[in-house]
Amino acid sequence: METRRCSQLPSPREAWHLPFRWVSDPDGERLAKPLGAWDDDSSIFRPVVVVVAPDGRQVFHELSHDFTDRTDDEPVLAALEALGLAPLPAAPGWAPDVEPQASKRAFQPSSFIPYLRAIRFNTMALNERMVDQRDREQLVTEKEMAESFLAAFDDWRAEHPPGR
Template sequence: MLASVDPPEVQLAFDRTWHVPYRWVSDPDGSRLAKPLGAWDSDASIFRPVVLAVAPDGSEAFRELSRDFTDRPDDEPVLAAVEALELPALAEPAAWAPEGIEPRPSKRAFTPASFIPYFRAIKFNTMALAERMRDEGDRHEVRTENAMASSFLDAFDGWRAEHPPEQQ
């Protein structure tokens, strides 16, 4: 499941653009999920990214709460935690089509065309910034951000192979 502050119309437009195999929850004020999960950024009135994997017994199998909107977990720890549950594979869900909702893209929506330049800029800016950092802790933070951008670019290559331009 994915959740955001966006209304269902915007979520549906995102879903149709990116072909994500998840369902969405609209949580405009953070009261349904973000605040109970400790993932609400009060200053920006948005979710901080959080990945939560729940075991069949309701316990948390994995949880990573990002520090800010740019911070994302690496896939490997998430996948390892889910695989450790040894659950049977699920069929890919049918396309999400909430009744009475028409897609309405947000003006600030992240499109496939903007993905590569955005993450390339992060990747190369963080490479340069890492060289300027004098404090090893700061250098580590910048390098972590660089690795996240590189990982996103690599994953996007796979996504593009599965979703030719006419589907984007």
């Protein structure tokens, strides 16, 4: 098994085979705090999705309740489709201006699967303890989010078999 130093890890863009940039803001100063997405108690960036139209208008903004919460794909895709823009071709050889630095705090793609499985199973167990219907609904929403992402990972793995 090959051991790689942190500086040798692929960037998220390379690891996920994505044609767009990822943003890293470890201290929250440049992006998270201005977006209201910094969790001071945990010193982490809360998940946030922002869709900006070509003219600079913000057409979608969803800030997650906490680090376990993730935006569902459908409202994001609906906001993008409502713009009526033609899809952009993938840019061959695209490289970011600044290469992201690997961080011990950052999740690697393979880490998401056991993380989301744990969320799914924990919410199932906690649901049995909840008496308040609103709390139960929150747990069901969290479980559905985890299941949705796990299904997306299954699709991604089918499209990106090892060694490809």
